[in-house]
Amino acid sequence: MRRGVRVAQLNGALSSIALKNIFFENTSRGYYSIVPHLSRMASGDPDNLKNRTLFTRPRCDARKNTGNEDVDDPDDIFSSPEHFARRPSTIDDEHRLEKLLKEVLAYRDTNVSSWIVESKVKILCSAYRYLLKPHKDGFLKVLACEHSVDHQMVCKAAKSLVGAQQEECDKFQVIKGEERLKNLLTPQYSWLFIHMGRLEKGVKFLVDLRTDVLTLLSELDVKDPSALPLQQLNLTLKEMLSLWFSVGFLNLERVTWKSPCEMLQKISEYEAVHPVRSWTDLKRRVGPYRRCFVYTHSSMPDEPLVVLHTALSDEIASSMKGIVSAASRMSMDTSAFPSMSGDPVVEDPNNIKAAIFYSISSTQKGLQGIELGNYLIKRVVRELQAEFPLVTKFSSLSPIPTFRSWLMDKIKAAEKGQTDILLDKEIEDLQAYLKTDNLWAELKRLFKTNGWISDIDLIRMMETPLMRLCARYLYLEKRRGYALDSVANFHLRNGAVMWRLNWQANLTPRGLDNSCGIMVNYRYFLEETERNSRAYLEKQHIATSDQIQKLAGAANALMKVTSKI
Template identity: 55%
Template sequence: MAFNLACDEKKQFDERQMINGERTLKNVLTPKYYWLFLLTGRLKHGVKFLVDLRTDVLNLLSELKDPDETIVVQQLNITLHDLLLQWFSVGFFDLERVTWQSSCEMLEKVSNYEMIHPIKNWTDLKRRVGPYRRCYVFTHRAMPREPLVVLHTALCGSIPSSVKEVFQTEAQTDGMYGKAESSAPEDTSKIKAAVFYSIASTQRGLQGIELGNYLIKNVAAKVLEEFPLIDQLSSLSPIPNYRIWLLERIKNDVGQTFTKEERQLIGSLLCSTDIHTALKKVLSNSLWINNKDIVEALRVPLLRSCASYLYNEKRRNYALNNVANFHLRNGAVMWRINWLADPSPRGAANSCGIMVNYRYYLHETEANSRNYIERNIIRASEDVIRLAAESETLLQKSRL
């Protein structure tokens, strides 16, 4: 019995020693500025100061070349990230709807932060927060009146396949929408779809901290509560960097993108046998979209290669495209690829005007998200999978 007591005491002593050792090691490894940041965060506007500081640190990291300096600054970045991660958990956010009655300060910030579809003027802004629109933001109690993430949503009769359908909705459902100035109530019986057409994170200092996915889920719950007839939730998303990837792929081997017949047709239309050089010149601006013959010749091969870019191209086993990765991590389905959905100069420069709908089936999002994150499985519609498979077949043939 005495032996057992002695063993228990020794075990308790060893555990205390281990805990004390861990505490000492943690104190040694914790940089002194951690405590300064912790105290700064308790001051008025202190959290905003630290978010801005991390923005500067990230900018500095992108410029540094010296490995030793990079290690020091990266440690500073990690310390700030970990602190902000604690303070910016979902329980500290407030979901706020922005309307024309919101403060001028908030409206101005929403306008300034909109980069995907820039807001032209106050009339345009009024329309974006008016009837058949929902604009929601996440704010933080330590950063009042500062939107952290902005989500623009269109309430439609069906899921739009182009930016034009989103912004010219008067023609979409037989005039169900009035003017931005109209005070007529929204016809809830005709609202069957909610489309997330723009989401923007406003604070670079919060990079790496999940915010947008929580906002989409909260807004989805809000609009479904307000409009119970909605049975379609989707994004209309850009495809950044697709054009760059496409031209690089054509440069490596034109046969990976175009069949022999397609190469002959495009070569004759562009009056060149050097498809890569000719297309690089043509796709450098959006003027080609006005040429019906070129548009028709490129439609099938570019839709095919775009599906391959979104569905097949990976980085660390996840989708290469960052927007695709964002929605897939949220549990969305890669649903429809839309030809010339955004023919603006910006849309043409990013993705040759192509956009994609990521569909949200709320009863499946949790399982889809888990399968994507844990098993790298991308949920996609049959059409997207078929296009990606056709592109893969062409790729394999070009390697023979």
């Protein structure tokens, strides 16, 4: 072998690990080496350590080889990612990575071999992954501030282009000037992102990179000098990912109990609306009278991007208990079919008349702002119509995540005399029942501890005011003209109707903490969705049912009385 070439010494115990030879350029010595490329387990990635294993199942191992890492010259700190796994990163590591970044970007306008560029970008990605958060933040600030657009060059090119037009130069010169200006207006890191996206697992790396950018932006003061460049970096990543994650490039998959164990594990971990309690619970959610669909991308085949859980029923459920009980209520009598006698629940397609979307979760923060959920709902509707022709009713059973938080703020305002949220009769009745002179303090305590839910009489007294206040929150409270509640805004943008508020629909601790147990149905009348969506987006008009209108009207009347006082 050529002088200077080093071959990593492999232990015989590693013979079962997949090996792949790659070339890389050793930046410190200026020669090329051939080294083994070792597959590593996804759980070895520090970024994945937070993904807990909720459940175990004897029939499979939730962990598998899912990615590759480069093993470079052991003398080079960036050559072996395992180096970072053994110790925390330092500010020196951050500076070395910034130096490598400059070196990689210097290849932009050269004819250097793509092998060299690829190997350098691989090392850059591997080293970044093992940085601690403070060092990642510092690197991102350097990337955004020092490797974006050269504004002086842009101004110079723009003046040159204007001069060429004024001098009536030939079209060829003008077009060349426009191309040069376009290239200068493209941030330098766009070229880097394109090369990162070409790597194996590179698209996932960019999704995670945008997650880091969004987290950093949420922590920065708006006056921070790096805030604006980071916003531009975020926008560049978003536009690039929007193209790569266009709905035409996504794959629809139905998840069942026979799906790969890794997919089932991730479905349980990513569930954001109704946490999965056990494997039995998960099995029910992908079993009879349920449908679980996910969107995946060819560059991230093992990662569900957005997950939609659907319940099949004979009517639109008004509570989570209603969804659970529907399966047993509609199941077929299998006594006449000996081959089915072992199945506790067997679907009867003739009983299925409604589909209820009770949970939709976006799993990748790095894809925030890229519309995937609305396309998934539309696609699932078509799939269900094809499978169950009798299904004519489509609705969500949605949480109201921040209603209780909003309610606590209104109680504090009412305590200060700034607003009225209860009628005089309601105040008198509650004060008498609770035997208190400070009603607002007592209400804050009851809602904070959920102590009211164990008192039947108090539940009855709370129903009318809470339902009225919830209608006010959903229908009247706005942000820039649109619904304040994020879930409401999502469904209304899709063309749904704010159809029904449901009392005591979710009495789990999370349901009580989020919305005092109230849930809402957003009904999808397929022939009206396009018109409703346009009315909401263009005129901020919310399509509602009579129930919502009546409750919101009562809340609005109380608000007007307060404003007059």
